[in-house]
Amino acid sequence: MPRSAPTPHQTPSLRAAGMRQTPQREAILKVLKDAERPLSAEEIWSGMEKRRSGIPTVYRNLERFVSEGWAESLQGSDQVMRFVLCRSPHHHHHLTCETCGRTVEVDGCGVEEGLAAMERASGFRITRHQLTLFGQCPACRAAIPG
Amino acid sequence: MPRSAPTPHQTPSLRAAGMRQTPQREAILKVLKDAERPLSAEEIWSGMEKRRSGIPTVYRNLERFVSEGWAESLQGSDQVMRFVLCRSPHHHHHLTCETCGRTVEVDGCGVEEGLAAMERASGFRITRHQLTLFGQCPACRAAIPG
DNA sequence: TTTGTTGCAAAGGGTTTGCAGGAGA
DNA sequence: TCTCCTGCAAACCCTTTGCAACAAA
Secondary structure, X not given: OOOOOOOOOOOOOOOOOOOOOOHHHHHHHHHHHHXXXXXXXXXXXXXXXXXXXXXXXXXXXXXXXXXXXXXXXXXXXXXXXEEEEOOOOOOEEEEEEOOOOOEEEXXXXXXXXXXXXHHHHHOOEEEEEEEEEEEEOHHHHHHOOO | OOOOOOOOOOOOOOOXXXXXXXXXXXXXXXXXXXXXXXXEHHHHHHHOHHHOOOHHHXXXXXXXXHHHOXXXXXXXXXXXXXXXXXXXXXXXXXXXXXXXXXXXXXXXXXXXXXXXXXXXHHXXXXXXXXXXXXXXXXXXXXXXXX
């Protein structure tokens, strides 16, 4: 249930979204902004200076940010939810390096034709999809050739 | 750490996989076989006649079946792991109807070209991907046209 | 008989809730 | 001042573990 204007992917503005501007919220956004990979709530919490917040506050705000479209929550293979700031307002996917954990966004999608073929094969109408990509980033490829 | 032969996707054979044949295991496999959608451990447990098992047994065997390649575990948007029997030995994806929950497998993949484009754009080497598809099955499309 | 499995109970770990006090606007 | 937000503690819930009893082979 997004509350903000239709194009919320710009620099998150607490005020514009009708949220009060608290140091906790700014700290959470800062940690997310500086992160190069999806972070768990606990990692975000640890990253906040002086831990001046409780974990529940982190969770509550994360949920808020996701519903605003500012962040995205990703389920890993473990039981932990991780969060990333959405840099792009467009449809995109996250590509995670399995060696160093760095995550980048890939704009666009590139699976449309594949989806169309699957629709024909299954008779389903495909309305949404979630694609998570894993591999190795350029730096790690260079470090560990093979 | 699969223990069975390289082609374990046929009808699961407990004996062939080096597992003892217990009523609990047969019951779990039966519930999964009859299911048309991914089931949580608790749903599987409830589906076993007379609940003649403890939840830990269900979890332990599910983990075993997954490592044998007989089943696959899927993370939904909630915090619950769900399980499906793999009908096909090939690379495939699961397509879930958002109206009735029915899930089918789509053989093949169809996103290869897209992945190649993403590799070029990102510089990553993509080694694995997870694609989950949502939409509406033929029956639900017929029932609720639009 | 041997050893893999099960059941119970309890622990674990991430996430959510209730509520009273605190602080933006 | 008026709400919204936060912090604390406890509750929740799914999943895992330890261990002794049990049963498949």
